[in-house]
Structures are given as structure tokens and as C-alpha cells.
Amino acid sequence: MIDLLTTKYNYVAAILLMAGGLYMVIGDRNLVKKVIGMNLFQTGIFLFFITTAFVDGGEPPVIAEGVETYVSPLPHVLILTAIVVGVSLTAVALTLIIRIYSEYGTLREDVITEMETDD
Amino acid sequence: MTDAIVLAVVVPIFGAMISLIAGLRFERSGWTVAALTCLAQLGAALVILFTVVQDGKQRYELAGFSPPAGIELVADGISALVMLLVATVSLAVVVYARQAGPRGNAFYTLYLLLAGGLAGVTLTGDIFNMYVFLEITGLAAYALVASGDSTKSAVAGLKYLILGTIGASLFLLGVGYAYVATGTLNMVDLSEQLAAAGYSSRLVLGAFGLLVTGLLVKVALFPVHTWQPGAYSNAPDSVSVYISALVSTVAAYAVARVLYTVFTPDYRNEFVEKFDDVGGVLADMDGHIETRLLANVGDENDMFISSRWEAKEDAMEFFSGDAFRETVDWGRDVLDDRPRHVFLA
Numbered sequence: 077m078i079d080l081l082t083t084k085y086n087y088v089a090a091i092l093l094m095a096g097g098l099y100m101v102i103g104d105r106n107l108v109k110k111v112i113g114m115n116l117f118q119t120g121i122f123l124f125f126i127t128t129a130f131v132d133g134g135e136p137p138v139i140a141e142g143v144e145t146y147v148s149p150l151p152h153v154l155i156l157t158a159i160v161v162g163v164s165l166t167a168v169a170l171t172l173i174i175r176i177y178s179e180y181g182t183l184r185e186d187v188i189t190e191m192e193t194d195d
Numbered sequence: 196m197t198d199a200i201v202l203a204v205v206v207p208i209f210g211a212m213i214s215l216i217a218g219l220r221f222e223r224s225g226w227t228v229a230a231l232t233c234l235a236q237l238g239a240a241l242v243i244l245f246t247v248v249q250d251g252k253q254r255y256e257l258a259g260f261s262p263p264a265g266i267e268l269v270a271d272g273i274s275a276l277v278m279l280l281v282a283t284v285s286l287a288v289v290v291y292a293r294q295a296g297p298r299g300n301a302f303y304t305l306y307l308l309l310a311g312g313l314a315g316v317t318l319t320g321d322i323f324n325m326y327v328f329l330e331i332t333g334l335a336a337y338a339l340v341a342s343g344d345s346t347k348s349a350v351a352g353l354k355y356l357i358l359g360t361i362g363a364s365l366f367l368l369g370v371g372y373a374y375v376a377t378g379t380l381n382m383v384d385l386s387e388q389l390a391a392a393g394y395s396s397r398l399v400l401g402a403f404g405l406l407v408t409g410l411l412v413k414v415a416l417f418p419v420h421t422w423q424p425g426a427y428s429n430a431p432d433s434v435s436v437y438i439s440a441l442v443s444t445v446a447a448y449a450v451a452r453v454l455y456t457v458f459t460p461d462y463r464n465e466f467v468e469k470f471d472d473v474g475g476v477l478a479d480m481d482g483h484i485e486t487r488l489l490a491n492v493g494d495e496n497d498m499f500i501s502s503r504w505e506a507k508e509d510a511m512e513f514f515s516g517d518a519f520r521e522t523v524d525w526g527r528d529v530l531d532d533r534p535r536h537v538f539l540a
Contacts, residue, residue: 094368154370158326158367165356168356172341
């Protein structure tokens with residue numbers, strides 16, 4: 077257990093971020109917090125990818141003299157794309173939340189459901 | 196005419212840009228742009244289908260980087276048909292939307308982005324590229340659902356967005372697992388490398404579970420279907436028609452791709468069946484005593500063929516024959532260069 081925490085703490089952090097994010101998406105009633113949870117979940121995945129790129133003693137993947145070992149650049153590039161996707165999703169989600177707030181005057185999911193069934 | 200493969204994806208995305216820019220000057224130009232773009236996409240889909248029917252599977256290397264390092268688009272029998280379905284429904288819904296609305300260029304911009312994303316999911320041969328196109332499809336679909344007039348449509352759109360994003364993120368995590376296990380992202384290459392990594396490996400099984408679960412959220416399979424009723428009933432009519440006809444369908448196609456192209460664990464049975472045929476032929480040969488197929492208990496893909504002959508000459512005659520060489524070549528293809536030859540006297 078101690079060994080896991082001292083040598084593989086990146087993976088532990090990735091799992092904690094994912095689990096925490098997923099819990100926020102499911103458990104929280106506030107729509108903005110759900111979106112924050114969604115972002116946390118994605119951040120956990122990003123951390124997992126970046127960790128897998130690490131090579132012990134590796135240098136950043138920019139060709140330089142006297143460097144023999146580089147970390148793998150591909151996961152970084154993939155995550156750069158995934159971050160852009162994540163930002164776009166957050167933007168769309170926040171736009172929808174603004175519209176929901178202007179129509180219902182609340183961000184609580186349970187209150188919105190109540191108002192919808194009353195209609 | 197393999198260029199049609201890339202055009203089927205790129206044309207709608209450019210059409211979306213043109214629709215957006217043209218909207219600054221001509222307010223009602225969106226429909227014309229969308230109709231022309233969908234017509235061009237249908238043309239590309241037809242060309243792809245005819246080429247595939249005539250010449251078989253077609254590949255297109257993007258930017259000239261050859262796979263597995265580069266990304267490729269692939270059109271085979273299934274994807275060419277799904278592509279034709281996407282293009283046909285896109286054009287039909289545009290025709291319907293002229294009467295039913297919604298009007299305005301913003302709608303048609305999103306619509307064309309969705310069409311481009313669906314074409315991308317259908318034709319891509321790279322698993323990470325599939326994630327990106329799934330998200331393009333998703334983003335356009337979330338915004339289209341929320342473009343309905345009713346107050347509920349924004350709530351339905353947000354629900355769809357949150358569930359869809361969780362699904363796509365699980366898919367991304369599965370891509371990560373598969374990449375860690377194999378070091379490649381190309382689907383065809385992945386199928387070989389995953390078989391080499393072994394289907395009993397936890398990493399490979401984890402990748403399988405995450406990829407399929409992520410896609411099933413997009414397919415809206417029970418019990419991860421809860422986004423679907425709200426999204427369909429609160430979206431504008433044209434959008435309901437389009438996303439119910441295509442978005443889940445293309446996601447289901449993606450599941451089939453992952454199940455049949457990427458994960459291919461039934462090669463072993465194929466090999467064992469083939470071996471039975473070969474065994475039948477061997478039994479009739481001169482000087483043959485018996486031949487058996489033995490499997491390693493620890494790794495069932497690790498197999499050993501033992502063959503007993505009356506005399507060395509009889510065996511050598513068989514080993515130098517054409518039939519034996521053909522069988523070995525076939526075995527190499529199927530088992531990814533695994534057969535090893537050990538001759539025991």
C-alpha cells in the first residue's frame with residue numbers, strides 16, 4: 077500500500093480525480109457543479125495519459141544535443157486534442173446553463189424537474 | 196478515386212464554415228449551402244460505394260503519413276454502406292427542413308458539422324481519431340437538441356451533454372488502456388498487437404470494457420439510455436428525425452467496428468478448425484502415424500503441433516511440399532508470426 081502511494085502516486089491521483097468527478101456528476105444537484113465534476117473526470121483521464129508517457133530519466137521530446145532518452149510525445153499530443161474537446165464541451169455546457177437559468181431562475185436540478193412536471 | 200473518402204468527411208466541415216460566414220451577409224443562405232454540401236457528400240458516398248464494390252477495400256493516408264504512425268481513413272463493405280446511409284438521410288432531412296425549419300444559418304452550420312462528424316466516425320481507421328469524431332458528433336448534437344423552442348430543450352440538451360461526455364471519456368480511457376498495452380492507435384494494427392499482448396491480459400480486458408461501455412452510452416443501450424427520450428422529444432422536428440436516424444446508429448456501427456475489427460479473439464478457433472482439416476489430409480499420407488495439436492495451459496494461443504512419422508524421408512517429403520508451405524503462410528497471417536518450427540528426430 078505504502079509502496080503504491082510512493083511509486084505510483086500519479087495513478088492514484090488519476091483514479092481519485094476520476095472517482096471524485098464522477099461522484100460530483102451523479103451526486104450533486106447543482107448543474108454548474110455537475111459540469112465541474114465532468115471536467116474533473118476528464119482531468120483524471122488526462123493525468124493518466126500523461127503519466128503513461130513518462131520514461132524514467134527522459135527529457136522533453138524536443139531534439140537536443142547530448143540527450144538520448146525522450147519521453148513519449150504521442151500521449152501529450154492526444155491529450156492536447158482532448159483538452160480542446162473538453163474546453164469546447166464546457167463552453168457549450170455553460171451556454172446551456174445560462175439559458176436554463178434565464179428560463180427557470182434556478183440551477184438546482186430537483187427544482188427544475190419539479191417545475192417541468194408542474195407545467 | 197480514393198479521394199472521395201476524405202472528401203466525404205471534409206466537404207461537410209467546410210460547408211459548415213461557409214454556411215457560418217455566408218450568414219453574415221445573406222441571412223437565408225444556410226439552406227442552399229447545406230443542400231449543395233449534402234448533395235456533394237452523397238456523390239462522394241456513391242463513388243466510395245462503387246469503388247469498394249469494384250476494387251474492394253480502400254484506404255486513404257491522411258497527409259501522406261503512412262499507418263500505423265499516420266492516420267488513415269478506410270472504406271470497406273460495411274463502412275461504405277453506412278456512409279451512404281448517412282449521406283442519404285442528411286440530404287433527405289435538409290429537404291424536409293426547408294418546410295419544417297428551423298431556419299437560419301446557425302442551424303445549418305451545426306447540421307453540417309454533425310454530418311461531417313458522422314462521416315468521420317464511419318470512415319476512420321484510427322481509434323483516437325474515432326474519439327475526436329465522436330465528440331464532434333456529440334457537440335453538434337447537444338447544441339442542436341438545445342436549439343428547440345420549448346424551455347425543456349436546454350435541460351434535455353445539458354443532460355445529453357453530461358451523459359454523452361462521460362461515455363466519450365470512458366471511450367478515451369479505453370483508448371489509453373489499449374495504447375498502453377500495444378503502443379499503437381491504428382485499428383488494424385491494434386487488432387494484431389492486442390492479440391500479441393494476449394486476451395487474458397487485464398489491460399486488454401479493461402480496454403475492451405471501457406471502449407464498449409463508452410460507446411454503448413452513445414448508442415443509448417439500456418440502462419445508459421436515459422438521455423434519449425428527452426433529447427428526442429424536446430429537439431426541433433428536423434433534429435429529432437436526424438439524430439434518431441443516425442447518431443445512435445453510427446455509434447452502434449462504431450461498436451461493431453470495435454468488436455470485429457479491433458478485438459478479434461476468435462482466430463484461435465479458426466486455427467483449430469483449419470488444423471482439423473489438415474489433420475484429415477495428413478491421416479491419408481504415406482508413412483504418417485499420428486499428428487496432434489497441443490496447447491499451452493498458461494497461454495491458450497501458444498500451440499504446439501506434434502507429428503509422428505515412420506521414417507524421416509516420409510516426413511521430409513511432406514515438409515518440402517507446397518501444401519505445407521501454404522498452410523504455414525496462412526498460420527503466420529492468423530497467428531501473427533507465432534508458429535515456430537522445431538524438428539525432433
